[in-house]
Amino acid sequence: MGQLMGFLNIEKQNQKERKPSERIHDWNEYKIPLAEKDVKNQAARCMDCGTPYCQIGVQLNRGTAGCPIHNLIPEWNDLVYRGLWKEAYDRLAKTNNFPEFTSKACPAPCEGSCTAGFISDPVSIKSIERAIIDRAFEEGWVVPKPPKKRTGKKIAVIGSGPAGLACADQLNKIGHEVTVFERSDRPGGLLMYGIPSMKIEKDVVDRRIRLLEEEGIIFKTKVDVGNTIGVEELKQTFDAIVLCTGAGKPRDVHLEGRELAGILPAMQYLTASNRHLLYGEPLKGDDQAKGKHVIVIGGGDTGEDCVATAIRQGCKSVVQFGKHGRLPDQRSENNPWPEHPNVFSVDYAYEEAVEVLGKDPREYYVETKQFVGDENGHVRELITGSFKNHNETERKTWKADLVLIAIGFQGAEDRVFEDFNVVRSSSRPVVKADPFRYQTNQPGIFAAGDVRRGASLIVWAIEEGRKAAAAVDLYLDEQ
Template sequence: MGQLMGFLNIEKKNQKERKTVERVLDWNEYKIPLAESEAKEQAARCMDCGIPYCQIGTTINRGTTGCPIHNLIPEWNDLVYHGLWKEAYDRLAKTNNFPEFTSKACPAPCEGSCTAGFVSSPVSIKSIERAIIDRAFDEGWVVPKPPKRRTGKKVAVIGSGPAGLACADQLNKVGHEVTVFERSDRPGGLLMYGIPSMKIEKDVVDRRIHLLEEEGIIFKTNVDVGKTISVQSLKESFDAVVLCTGAGKHREVTIEGRDLKGISPAMEYLIASNRHQLYGEPLQPDYDAKDKHIIVIGGGDTGEDCVATAIRQGCKSVVQFGKHGKLPEQRTEKNPWPQHPNVFSVDYAYEEAEDVLGKDPREYYVETKKFIGDEVNHVSNLITGSFKKDQDDESAQKTWKADLVLIAIGFQGAEDKIFEDFEVSRDSSGRVIDADTRGYQTSQEGIFAAGDARRGASLIVWAIEEGRKAAAAVDLYLDKKLSLLH
C-alpha cells in the first residue's frame, strides 16, 4: 500500500491548469500534467483498502459508482509510489485500451467512490492515470503488438468512437481480422469531432488510430453503411458485425420560434468548431459566436463545452440554462458515499467565463418559453419562465438577448437508419433493446451492438467497457472460446 496515513497527511493535488486568460486565446489542452514527484506523492495517499470501491464499476441511483472498466487502481497507484512506472503501465493497460482518452475526458467516478473520500479528499486517480500513460508514451512502451496468429474470421465494426475502437482492438488482439467502418472522413467519432481540443487534442486521437492500424486493424472512412455499402454485402463478407454507432440523435425542443435561424443543436456547433480548427473550414454564421450574445439550453457537459468554445470564439456574453437548481456544496443524505458526489463545482468553462466575462454563466430552474426573431427571421431574443413549482409563471418571465442559441439537452439514441436495415429493434429512446449485457448479440444472427447505441448516451468509460465485453461475446460466438472474458 501507499504511505501509512498518507490520505490524511498528504494534501490532495490534481493536475494544474493553465491560466484562464491565456488558454482562452488558443485551442490547446488546458491541463498541465503532474510532475513525476507529484504523481508519486499523490499515489502515496492510496491505502489499497480492503474493498476498493474505486474499481467496482456499477450504477447506483442512476449514477456511475466506481470505474466501469474496473481499472486496477490500487495496484498501479502502489507501483507509481514505488517508482515502478513500466509495471504501473502494464497494469493500467490490462483493463483500459485507451488511458490517454479516459485520463482527459472521463469525469472520474472512481474518485467519487474512493474510500479515502469518505473521511478526507479522494485520491487523485485521474491525474495519476494521466501521469502513467504520458510516461508510457514518452518512454516508448506503447508500441504496436500485432497478433501472432490470425483466425481467418472477419468482423465488421460500424462506428469508430471509443466503443468501436475498444471492440476492434480486443478482437484484433486474439487474431480476428477487423475492419472499422466510419461515416465521417476521419476515425475517432466524438473523440475527434465532438470533444473540443482543449480537452483532447486531436493528435492524441490520431496517435492511437495509427497504432491500431499498425496492429492490423483496417479503417474505412466516408462509408455510410446502408448507402455507400449495403447491409447485405456486409453480412456476406463478414462473419460478425458489431453496431457501435453511438447515440448522436439530439433531443429537440418544441418551442414557438424554433424554426428561426441562429438556433442549432450543440453537437453540430462543436463539430463545426472542431473542423474549423483542424482544416480551416469556414464557420457558418450560426456556428460562429464572435461578438454575439450566446444562450446554451442545457446544463450538462456538452453545454459546458459550448460555453468554453464560445468564449474562445470571442463571444460578447454566454449564459447556460439548467432546468434544475444549483447543486449543494456537500453531499446530501440522498447522495451518500460511495455514490458519485452530486455537488457544486466550478469546472474549466465556468472558471473561464468568470475570469474573462466576469460571471459564472449558469442560470438555474430556467424554462425556455419562446424564441423571438428579427426582421430577417433570425433569433434575437428568447423568453423564459421558471421550473420552480412555488414560483408564479408570469412573475418569473424574463427576456434575454440572444444572437445564437445552442440546444444541449441530451441525446435520443442512435440516429442511423442502419438499425432498420439490419432489422434490429430499438426502444423509444433509440437504444437497441434486443442485445443484453451478457451476450451483446441482437435477435439477428451474428449481429451485435455495444456502446451508446445499446446503452444510451453515457460516459467514455462505459463505452470502452461495452466495446470490450461485446468483443468477448463476438469471440465466443466465432471461436467458442473465453479468451477475452475478464
C-alpha cells in the same frame, strides 16, 4: 500501499491548469500534468483498501460509482509510489485500452467512490492515470503489438468512437481480422469532432488510430453503411457485425420560434468548430459565436464545452440554462458515498467566463418558453420562465443571436433500426441487445456502447466495446 496515513497527512493535489487569461486565446489543452514527485505523493495517499470501491463500476441511484472498466487502481497506485512506472503501465493497460482518452475526458467516478473520500479527500486517481500513460508514451512502451497469427474470421465494426475502437482492439488482439467503418472523414467519433481540443488534442486521437492500424486494424472512412455500402454486402463479407454507432440523435425543444435561424444542436456547433481548427474550413454564420449573445440550453458537460468554445470565438456574452437548481457544496443526505458526488464545482469553462465576462454563466431552474426572431427570420431573443415557480412573474427576456441546444441525446438514429433491421428497446430508442452476449435479434449482429445503453460516459463505452468483443469471439467459436 503507499504511506500508512498518507490519505490524512498528504493533501490531495489535482493536475494544475493554465491560467484562464492565457488559455482563452488558444485551443490547446488547459491542464498541466503533475511533476513526478507530486504524482508519487498522490499515489502515497491510496489506502489499498480491502474492498476497492474505486474499481467497482456499477450504477447507483442513476449515477456511476467506481470505474466501469474496473481499472486495477490500488495496484498501479502502489507501483507508481515505488517508482515502478513500467509495471504500473502494464497494469493500467490490462483493463484500459485508451488511458490517454480516459485520463482527459472521463469525469472520474473512481474518485467519487474512493474510500479515502469517505473521511477525507479522495485520491487524485485521474492525475495518476494521466502520469502513467504519458510516461509510457515518452519511454516508448506503447508500441504496436500485432497478433502472432490470424484466425481467418472477419468482423465489421460500425463506428469508431470509444466503443468501436475498444471492440476492434480486443478482437484484433485475439487474431480476428477487423475492419472499422466510419462515415466521417476521420476515425474517433466524438473523441475527434465532439470533444473540444482543450480537453483532448486531436493528435492524441490520431496517435492511437495509427497504433491500431499498425497492429492490423483496417479503417475505412467516408463509408456510410446503408448508403455507401449495403448491409447485405457486409453480411456476405464478414462473419459478424458490431454496431457501435453511438446515440447520435439529439434531443430537441419544440417551442414557438424553433424554426428561426441561429438555433442549432450543440454537437453541430462543436463539430464545426473542430473541423475549422483541423482543416481551416470556414465557419458559417450560425456556426460561430464572434460578437454574438450566446444562449446554451442544457446544464451538462456538452453545454460547458459550448461555453468554452463560444468564449474562444469571441462571443459578446454567454449564458447557460439549467433546469435544476445549483448543486450543494457538500454531499446531500440522499447522495451518500460511494455514489458519485453531485456537488457544485467551477469547471474550466466557468472559470474562463468569469475571467472574460465577469460572471459565472450558469442560470438555474430556467425553462425556455419561446424564441423570438427579427424581420429576417433570425433568433434575437428568448423568453423564459422558471421550473421552480410556475408563474408569470418569473418570465424573463434574454438577448440571443445564437442558441445552442445541449439537452442530451434521444438515442440511436432511426436509420440504425431500419438499415440493420434490429429491434428497439421497449423503454427507449436504443438497440435491444442481450446485456451479456450483446446479440441483437439478428444473428451475427451485435451492439455495444451508446447505441445499446444510451448516451453515457467514455468508460462505459470502452467497457461495452470490450465485453462485446468477448461475446463476438464466443459466437464465432460456436459457429
